[in-house]
Amino acid sequence: MMKKLTEAFKGKSEMDKNQEELNLVNGTIAELNEKLGKYEVMLQGAQLELEIEEDASTKKRIKKLESGIAKITAQIAEHQKRSDELNQAIAEEQKQQRKALVDEAKKKVEQDVHFAHRASLISREIERVLSRYNTVNGLVEPTALKDIEGVRHGENLDSNNPAHIDLIEANEEAHRVGQEKAQKDAEKVIQLLNDFINR
Numbered sequence: 001m002m003k004k005l006t007e008a009f010k011g012k013s014e015m016d017k018n019q020e021e022l023n024l025v026n027g028t029i030a031e032l033n034e035k036l037g038k039y040e041v042m043l044q045g046a047q048l049e050l051e052i053e054e055d056a057s058t059k060k061r062i063k064k065l066e067s068g069i070a071k072i073t074a075q076i077a078e079h080q081k082r083s084d085e086l087n088q089a090i091a092e093e094q095k096q097q098r099k100a101l102v103d104e105a106k107k108k109v110e111q112d113v114h115f116a117h118r119a120s121l122i123s124r125e126i127e128r129v130l131s132r133y134n135t136v137n138g139l140v141e142p143t144a145l146k147d148i149e150g151v152r153h154g155e156n157l158d159s160n161n162p163a164h165i166d167l168i169e170a171n172e173e174a175h176r177v178g179q180e181k182a183q184k185d186a187e188k189v190i191q192l193l194n195d196f197i198n199r
Helices: 002-007 014-052 056-130 143-148 162-198
Strands: none
Touching: 014 056, 056 162, 143 162
């Protein structure tokens, strides 16, 4: 019987197979217990009959009932053993499923922490590097050009001063070229940064 029960669930998932087989095994145990109860009642009746009157037929019936009870008891024990095995297997499968679920969630949290912490570290380093410049408008003091004519820090090149004309033009050209290069560089860095943070 146990072999037939096992073969009946081939092709199904391990969890489904064990659960369905467990339901059948427990159902069989219940049927056998019910049958056992009937046999025990009949045995008690036959034993009472024998106490009242010695009878070979009654003795034979008692022996047959005792044999049936022993057989049913053995079947119940066999099925109970299988029930215990299935319960243990199902508990282990549930444990493994739980572990897999927790491990998957842990990896997701680990990835989120990784990305967030990495972005935070990069952000702090960028702030540290950019703090050396006026990052609001990108203005830079043209110190090297001003030094040529001795223009002091905080003073501006004078467009009315002929000696400053070429310096002003050079400064404007330097800003234009520098800004164009900065734009290209920034686009590359931003792309690399986004790829790095989001990978």
